[in-house]
Amino acid sequence: MNIGDVADLSGLPAKTIRYYEDIGLVEPLRSSNGYRSFRQSDVHKLAFLGRARALGFTIEDCRSLLKLYADTDRASAEVKQIAEEHLDRIDSKIAELTEMRATLSHLVDACAGDHRPDCPILADLAMEHKAGSISKASG
Amino acid sequence: MNIGDVADLSGLPAKTIRYYEDIGLVEPLRSSNGYRSFRQSDVHKLAFLGRARALGFTIEDCRSLLKLYADTDRASAEVKQIAEEHLDRIDSKIAELTEMRATLSHLVDACAGDHRPDCPILADLAMEHKAGSISKASG
DNA sequence: GTTGACCTTCCAGTAACTGGAGGCCCTATC
DNA sequence: GATAGGGCCTCCAGTTACTGGAAGGTCAAC
Numbered sequence: 001m002n003i004g005d006v007a008d009l010s011g012l013p014a015k016t017i018r019y020y021e022d023i024g025l026v027e028p029l030r031s032s033n034g035y036r037s038f039r040q041s042d043v044h045k046l047a048f049l050g051r052a053r054a055l056g057f058t059i060e061d062c063r064s065l066l067k068l069y070a071d072t073d074r075a076s077a078e079v080k081q082i083a084e085e086h087l088d089r090i091d092s093k094i095a096e097l098t099e100m101r102a103t104l105s106h107l108v109d110a111c112a113g114d115h116r117p118d119c120p121i122l123a124d125l126a127m128e129h130k131a132g133s134i135s136k137a138s139g
Numbered sequence: 140m141n142i143g144d145v146a147d148l149s150g151l152p153a154k155t156i157r158y159y160e161d162i163g164l165v166e167p168l169r170s171s172n173g174y175r176s177f178r179q180s181d182v183h184k185l186a187f188l189g190r191a192r193a194l195g196f197t198i199e200d201c202r203s204l205l206k207l208y209a210d211t212d213r214a215s216a217e218v219k220q221i222a223e224e225h226l227d228r229i230d231s232k233i234a235e236l237t238e239m240r241a242t243l244s245h246l247v248d249a250c251a252g253d254h255r256p257d258c259p260i261l262a263d264l265a266m267e268h269k270a271g272s273i274s275k276a277s278g
Numbered sequence: 279g280t281t282g283a284c285c286t287t288c289c290a291g292t293a294a295c296t297g298g299a300g301g302c303c304c305t306a307t308c
Numbered sequence: 309g310a311t312a313g314g315g316c317c318t319c320c321a322g323t324t325a326c327t328g329g330a331a332g333g334t335c336a337a338c
Contacts, residue, residue, distance in 0.1 A: 013327080018287095019325075019326060051264050053325090054239075056239045059325065073256060074256050076260075076261075077254065080260065083247045083250070086243065087240065093236055094237065097233050101229045104195075111219045112215050113220075114216055141315075143316080153315095174317080197293080
């Protein structure tokens, strides 16, 4: 199977598949013409990678997960640990974004958004922030 | 004022401040010894940048915001637009992460996390995903 | 034999820094 | 005057996970 077919099957761009080979996540064979030749197992691996990446696992996580997947003697605890750490990272990120969102949406609500120059958003960014941040936004 | 003092005042690492100069966000003067010499206005700008970055604005957003901040003839609508677009990006990101979180937490809950090899997490990553994804996770 | 699609490699760029090497400047102390 | 220590300088490379593009080989069809 050539890279184009695998790209179609796995949903990953050919570029990405080549990149995954570069960093050692897959090792397709080579045809006599130099083209990569993917086996079913390669396609399977790539689909696995695509799903793991879609869940936000890092490439290094993926590498570990693939290793565990290949190891039928693995302990599920190892897999679970990776997933839980990732879950924690996601939670932190969500918390961070949610805070940003709250502040920002206050500011946006407070801004008239008209032709006049007065702008609570800029005012907030410019101010010294001695005490509580958005102060008068009553929302 | 030397870069170290400004770093302390603004909370930004000296490296970051140099970087911001590189990309033209601030233009400190230079002392005769070659050291950067920051004015109050530079410090103010850097603090502004620090807060904008903390709200997740991109560097290019920051550049635009600084420009608007400096322009007393600005329309607040321009500022608001930047903020709203950013808010949308944040919302998309939160939605994406929340979805990941949901799937992942189902999988984590379904995984025994013991010495045995059976693992719903790996099973899910490996499977063909013909229909609905997590299927039997009753949570 | 020539299109045109597909494949190859290699290089550069993305976002926003961060780390480190190699080296100058300044102050204090002996 | 020499030295130790910090702080400052520039420049280069690395981070994450790709993505775009150039230059060129391969293959099937017409």
